[in-house]
Amino acid sequence: MSLSPDETILFILLGFPINATIFFTWVVIAVLTVASFLITRNLRADVPPNRWRTALEVIVQGIQAQIEEIAEGPSRHLLYFAGTLFLFVAVSNLLLVVPGFEPPTSSLSTTTALALSVLVAVPLFGISSRGLGGYLKTYVEPSFIMLPFNIISEFSRGVSLAIRLYGNIMSGAVIAAILLTVAPFFFPVVMDLLGLLTGMIQAYIFAILATVYISSATAPKHPSTTQEHSP
Template identity: 60%
Template sequence: MTISPDGIIFWQWGAFALNATIVFTWLVMALLTLISWLVTRKISTTTEISRWQNLLEVLVIGIRDQIRDVSRQEPGRYLDFVGSLFLFIAMANLLNVVPRYMAPTGSLSTTTALAICVFVAVPVYGIVYEGPMTYLIHYVRPTWLMLPFNIIGEISRTIALAVRLYGNIMSGTVIVAILLSLTPYFFPVVMELLGLLTGMIQAYIFAILAMVYIASATSAHQRIAKTNNQNQPPADEKGEAHG
């Protein structure tokens, strides 16, 4: 029983192997690109819009609202990254209804790549909005002795992101395969529907956790700006003091 798309080889030449993980990952990206182009090629700014544009707007607004609720910041700067993570994982998991398809998120290499993207994005966002020194000094607070522990914490949560998504998708595949061998008609259908629900939940959780990590890296910048604003006297007081 094949539980990971890594074990399915479509073509191999020497050390290079084209497995199902690579093929289905490119398939998901191609479908997302095609759907995006079809929906936005005749996008309308009037009140009369197509059903697909309406669905797209609902989806984008929903993602923006979730980002705003989690980060307490304007969602525009995070929408592209977090939205791409959610849409890719969701599409990859939803396609499980297609026969002979295996979600690339059932491969540890795919989930690790996604987690590494988050691992890189967190300090990038933090450095952009706080500055290099202000962000990096967090790793040595309250003392320099915390530096290795903070680094280990960054690495461990990246591993947790990858393993959590991989474990949930892989376990669903195993359960469906076992039930299919025992009762090949009714239970696999139910489990397939449950697997779709689980896949969507996992896409949501992964995107939310990514946003939580990014928000924690930029929250200090917001607190510093707020503190500076509170310490500044009002405009009229400045005028009186100057006079």
């Protein structure tokens, strides 16, 4: 049993070995790109929405509602980022129903790349919202002695995101393989359904955690309310 799609070499392209992680990542990107184009090609006010456009609008509005509950202030750019993370992880896991498909999210390299994208997005969103000086100031709050601890905290977030996503997807794949060796005729359907459920949950959790981390870096400073008012 292959524990990671990184170990499976599918073909050689221009002298470079293409493993299952890279290939199926391209597949997910192609599916998202083609589906987005087909659904939004007639996205005009004078064209009545079809069922696919309605489904897409429900997904986008649901993601936006979740972000608005967490973030303070404008969330349009955060919607683009967190929504893309959610759709990539969700589609990667939903395609498990396709025979022969290996989700790229079951590779530590993919989950690490996703976590690094969040790790880079946090300071970028923070600087965009607070300015360079305002964002750097958060590393020495409430005192300068907290600087190394705040830096470690930022990197530990990315590590925890990568390990969390990889561990959950990989554990599901290992359990499925074990059960298939015990009862190969009964468990495939059950495990496919369980895999779809856990895949959607993991996509949701990953996107929400990314939103929480970014929102903590972009949250506006509230003015002090300690001023006493005379009667």
